[in-house]
Amino acid sequence: MAEPIPGAIRALLRPSAAKLEPYDPAFTPSRINLSANENTYGLPPEVHRKLAQALAEVPTNRYPDPLSGDLRAAIASWHGVDPSQVCVGNGGDELLFNLFLAFGGSGHVMVNVPPTFTVYRLYAELLETRVVDVPRDPVTYEVDVDALVDAARGANLVVVTSPNNPTGNLMPVDAVARLCQACPGVVLADEAYMEFAEPADSAEPLLATYDNLVVLHTFSKAYCLAGVRVGYVLSSPGVIGALAAVRQPYSVSVLDQAAGLVLAGEREALAPTIATIKAERARLSRGLAALPGVTAWPSAANFVLVRLSQAHQARETLRDDYSILVRDFSQAPGLTDCLRITVGTPQENDAVVDALGQILEGSRA
């Protein structure tokens, strides 16, 4: 946990930051960590060897290529777009920040679809952007597309997440198309988890039609590089230019770029792990839904959202008695008594289902 901010320092902060607290990932070293939607399988050994080799050969005395030229070209050919349509960042989070830096600001409006990734609201508010919420259905978490399209007409920035974190459901591609038509500003489709869905679920083909669409991807989830920090967006050259104008030129280090390049070339080698995670997602969901009093929402991502009574207590018992870490949303708006559980290895998934079963059994006795 970071240091608290004393009042005397708080008084000096920019007003939009004055209420913030340092980010707390609520991390406790645990035997099994299913809290952050990482790929818990790790890299296949042969890919890890190639990565180690590539990193060992990188000269570190020169500044990195600001536009990550080699990685940008590799990503462009992977996605069938021009390199001018790619911007690489220090994780997807940096690109989100840059998007709000470029298109948000005082007098500008961001349309948000909660419950969703809380970073959007955080960055929007920090950068003095007004946030208009179009809440999801409180039971199914489906989006009211008509209401969203209406709100988009007055927005500088609309953010939709597909699959959504933490609810796991998809945003239909035709809804993204309607948003791109209605919104005078930019529409971000955050596809950080799209590798775990089906190719037809991606909004990427719309890039050919809509210059205001931005599609965000990351190497952090499916591609095992959460610790390295590499993400990218695909958009029109104009939007990419705007991002390139506001970003810190050297935020993606030579090591980040080299690692991203290795993984971009090893996608085939990761495919079996991704297929296993998708199969395990179905098995984990069934196991969780079979527990007494547990609701599990369908998920197209590498995590499952569940609701159970006394979720906060159950999460603490999982951590303290079983050394299993999951993410607590039980006090978050719209997510009462919800936990988010990352799909892990078969052993990890069995362990969390067994432990939760024991906890729920105990609380009924």
Ligand SMILES: *Cc1c(COP(=O)(O)O)cnc(C)c1O
């Ligand atoms: C994890 C995540 C990201 C980006 O993560 P990085 O590690 O910064 O690349 C973006 N959006 C959502 C919804 C995420 O869950």
